[in-house]
Amino acid sequence: xxxxxxxxxxxxxxxEKEVFALRDVDLTIETKDFVCLLGPSGCGKTTLLRLIGGLxxxxxxxxxxxxxxxxxxxxxxxxxxxxxxxxxxxxxxxxVTFGLDLKNGSKEENIKRAKTYLRxxxxxNTEKLYPHELSGGMKQRVAIIRSLVxxxxxxxxxxxxxxxxxxxxxxxxxxxxxxxxxTEKTIIFVTHDVDEAVFLADHIVLMGKxxxxxxxxxxxxxxxxxxxxxxxxxxxxxxxxxxxxx
Amino acid sequence: MLxxxxxxxxxxxxxxxxxxxxxxxxxxxxxxxxxxxxAYQLIISGKLLNHAIATLIKVLLGLILASVISIPxxxxxxxxxxxxxxxxxxxxxxxxxxxxAWIPFSIxxxxxxLIPGTFIIFMGCFFPILIYTIDGVKRTDxxxxxxxxxxxxxxxxxxxxxxFPSSLPTIISGLKVGVGIALxxxxxxxxxxxxxxxxxxxxxxxxxxxxxxxxxxxxxIGVIGLFFDIIFKKIQSKxxx
Ligand SMILES: Nc1ncnc2c1ncn2[C@@H]1O[C@H](COP(=O)(O)OP(=O)(O)OP(=O)(O)O)[C@@H](O)[C@H]1O
Ligand SMILES: [Mg+2]
Numbered sequence: 001x002x003x004x005x006x007x008x009x010x011x012x013x014x015x016e017k018e019v020f021a022l023r024d025v026d027l028t029i030e031t032k033d034f035v036c037l038l039g040p041s042g043c044g045k046t047t048l049l050r051l052i053g054g055l056x057x058x059x060x061x062x063x064x065x066x067x068x069x070x071x072x073x074x075x076x077x078x079x080x081x082x083x084x085x086x087x088x089x090x091x092x093x094x095x096v097t098f099g100l101d102l103k104n105g106s107k108e109e110n111i112k113r114a115k116t117y118l119r120x121x122x123x124x125n126t127e128k129l130y131p132h133e134l135s136g137g138m139k140q141r142v143a144i145i146r147s148l149v150x151x152x153x154x155x156x157x158x159x160x161x162x163x164x165x166x167x168x169x170x171x172x173x174x175x176x177x178x179x180x181x182x183t184e185k186t187i188i189f190v191t192h193d194v195d196e197a198v199f200l201a202d203h204i205v206l207m208g209k210x211x212x213x214x215x216x217x218x219x220x221x222x223x224x225x226x227x228x229x230x231x232x233x234x235x236x237x238x239x240x241x242x243x244x245x246x
Numbered sequence: 247m248l249x250x251x252x253x254x255x256x257x258x259x260x261x262x263x264x265x266x267x268x269x270x271x272x273x274x275x276x277x278x279x280x281x282x283x284x285a286y287q288l289i290i291s292g293k294l295l296n297h298a299i300a301t302l303i304k305v306l307l308g309l310i311l312a313s314v315i316s317i318p319x320x321x322x323x324x325x326x327x328x329x330x331x332x333x334x335x336x337x338x339x340x341x342x343x344x345x346x347a348w349i350p351f352s353i354x355x356x357x358x359x360l361i362p363g364t365f366i367i368f369m370g371c372f373f374p375i376l377i378y379t380i381d382g383v384k385r386t387d388x389x390x391x392x393x394x395x396x397x398x399x400x401x402x403x404x405x406x407x408x409x410f411p412s413s414l415p416t417i418i419s420g421l422k423v424g425v426g427i428a429l430x431x432x433x434x435x436x437x438x439x440x441x442x443x444x445x446x447x448x449x450x451x452x453x454x455x456x457x458x459x460x461x462x463x464x465x466x467i468g469v470i471g472l473f474f475d476i477i478f479k480k481i482q483s484k485x486x487x
Contacts, residue, residue, distance in 0.1 A: 055392055075398035085393040089411045089485075098407075099397035143393075150397060 003029040003052060003154065003186070008061035010047055020211030021047040025061070027205060027214060029188060031153070034180055036201035037190045038244065044212025045190040046082070046158055052188060053079045053156050065154075075099055078147025080157040082190075084139050086131040092118070092142050093127040099150040117145045121175055137161075137168040141175070148179065154186040161196070170228075173199055177224065194244070198237050199226055206244050218243060276457040284451075284458030293447070298466055300442035304360060304435075305428045305470075308367025312424065316372050317417060320379025321410060330380065337373070345370030345431045353439045363435045363443065370431040371424030378420025382413025415485050422478045429471050444470075 008025040011018050022044045029035050037045045050056040052063060054073040063070045065077070073079070086095050093114055100110035118124055121141050131139060140160045147155060161169045173196060180187050191197050197204045198220060206215040218240060222232055257278055263269050264277040272280065288294035323330040348369045352362035386409050394408045436445025444463045451459035 053396060055395070073392070073395035075396065077396065079393070079396035081389050081393065083389050085389045087390060087393075087408070087411070089414070098394075102398050102403060102407075146397065 002031060002064075002066070003188075004064045005029075005048075005052070006062050006064075008048075008051065008063060009059045010044070010051060010056070011059055022051075022058075023211040023213050025212075025214055027217070029186060029203075031186050032184050033203055034177075034187045034201050035189065035203045035205060036197035037188065037205045037207060038194065038197040038240070039192065039207030039212075040209055040244075041192060042212075043207040043209035045192070045207060047212065048207075049079075049156050049158050049188060049190050052154075053077055055079070075150045076152050077154045077156055078150060078152035080140070080143050080147060080155070080160045082158045082160065082162060084131070084136070085143055086134075086139055086146070088131050090130075091127065092123065092129050092131070092134070095131070095142060096146050096149055098146065114145075114149055117149045118142075120179075121145060137164050137172060140164070141172065144176070144179075148183065148185075152185070154188065157187065157189045159190050159192070162191075162193075169196070176200065181224075194237055194240050195228065198222070198233060198240060199228060204240060206240070215246075216243065273455045273457055276461055280458035281461045284456065285462045288447075288459060288462055294462065294466065297442060297444050297447045297463070298470065300360075300440075300446075301429075301432050301436065301444045301467075302470065304363040304367055304432050304443065305425065307360075307364045308432075309371055309421070309424055309428055311364070312368045312371040312375055313421065316376040317379050320376045320417075321383050321405060321413070323376075324380040324383025324413070325405060325409060337376070341373045341377075343369075345427065346434045349435060349438055352435070358439055358441060362439045363432055366431045366435040366439075367428045370427040371421075374423040374427060375417070375420040378423065379413065379417050382416025382420075383409055385416065386412040415482065418478065418482055418485060422475075422482075425474045425478070426471070429467060429474075433467055 005025055005027040008022060009020075010022040011020050013019075025048065037048060039045055047056065051058055052070065054070045054077065057071075070077075086092075087098065090098065093111065096114040096118060097107075097110045100113065101107070115124065115127070118127060121144075123138065123141060123145070126134060126138060126142070131142070134142065144155075144157075144160065161172050164172065176187075177200060179185075187200075189197075189200055191200075201220055204218040204220055206218060207213065208215050220236060222236055226233060261278050264272075264275055265279070269275075276284075285294070323333060345366050348366055349362075352365045356362040356365060390408055390412060391404055394404055399407060432443060433445035433448070436443035437449040440446045444467050448460050448463035451457070451463065
């Protein structure tokens with residue numbers, strides 16, 4: 001049960017220019033791993049995540065999910081976008097049941113399940129609200145729950161917390177780690193924030209740009225729960241920073 | 247109260263210039279009293295209601311027919327670049343034709359009565375609704391479409407569950423424009439190809455030099471327009487997020 005990326009290349013053609021977004025990317029992600037893709041702006045993090053999500057097509061190479069090539073998006077791979085992506089015409093509850101309702105399950109069951117999930121992140125009082133009535137942090141939590149409620153095997157997240165203030169960011173990071181420990185999902189999380197990567201991930205995929213490529217994968221063995229102020233945390237943070245800049 | 251201030255001043259001025267001062271003869275400009283008398287008679291006899299209903303039926307029928315065809319078509323054209331490209335030219339040519347230019351054919355094809363009026367209205371609101379729908383569909387945020395796909399929408403579900411609701415506010419704006427055009431078309435159409443409706447009332451009364459009833463007909467159209475406007479504002483305030 002793994003996601004295997006083999007010799008993946010991706011270019012974008014715009015007008016006359018050609019951008020090498022990803023070159024010769026090889027990466028294996030084991031099930032239940034928490035992986036962060038870390039690198040500077042423009043190194044192809046979003047592109048790689050979208051390719052894994054099936055939202056983009058590679059030029060050459062392949063991406064396998066349990067041996068099967070990924071060719072299109074699927075609810076097996078939940079996706080949390082960097083931009084707010086809740087459906088503005090639906091209430092929080094209807095947003096969360098959206099994926100469940102597509103499958104013609106019993107509406108009552110779906111609502112019950114959605115409510116349980118919302119409660120698990122402390123959003124039980126927002127069910128009847130519309131997305132524009134929520135704060136940024138609440139929106140992203142609902143977006144995460146909207147994906148999780150479909151029980152995807154993998155959760156792909158593209159800088160979901162980058163628009164939040166630092167307190168909220170830390171709170172959501174802790175919540176995410178708890179969700180991950182409880183639900184045992186594979187999480188692939190894009191960030192350009194070293195602190196965030198060290199706090200969240202077991203494996204930090206360090207990426208460089210021009211063209212986008214993987215420099216190396218750092219295995220973060222820091223025990224959980226992690227303390228941002230511990231000597232060990234800061235040491236790993238420094239080490240990762242050095243690797244990234246080398 | 248404030249919106250009523252200007253009309254009240256106008257009525258007072260109108261009265262002053264048409265009754266004590268008498269600037270022009272009655273058949274050129276009726277007095278407020280004549281209008282009230284005509285209105286009273288038209289209401290008591292039930293004629294006003296019948297004409298208003300005749301107009302409303304045509305407007306609603308034309309609008310519904312146009313929506314039923316142009317909204318799904320607009321969604322399709324907005325969704326598929328190829329289909330839109332294919333239809334660009336024909337839409338470009340048909341759209342600028344004023345709906346009333348269809349009057350000769352509407353009479354030839356449908357005679358006099360309900361259907362030719364409905365047809366003119368159909369032609370009048372078809373394109374605005376179509377264009378607004380296409381526009382709304384094209385402006386659907388791509389991230390919503392992609393979010394839907396990662397939650398498991400099929401192509402059809404993407405259209406019905408994401409693209410359509412996301413373009414609904416724009417489609418409603420198109421309907422609003424459509425109603426305005428529909429009212430204009432009905433009245434014009436009724437003046438030539440009808441024996442009922444507010445347009446017919448206006449035309450008929452004017453031939454009988456009953457200028458009071460002409461004004462009653464005109465004001466009734468205004469009231470209907472206002473009524474639609476209020477309804478759409480209500481819908482939109484519920485819809486715009
Ligand atoms: N749809 C597109 N069309 C053209 N070029 C693109 C497209 N998407 C990405 N690129 C280019 O590919 C490169 C990688 O982009 P990508 O968005 O994956 O970077 P990123 O690592 O996610 O950056 P950031 O941290 O700023 O989000 C960039 O040079 C970008 O300009
Ligand atoms: Mg990005």
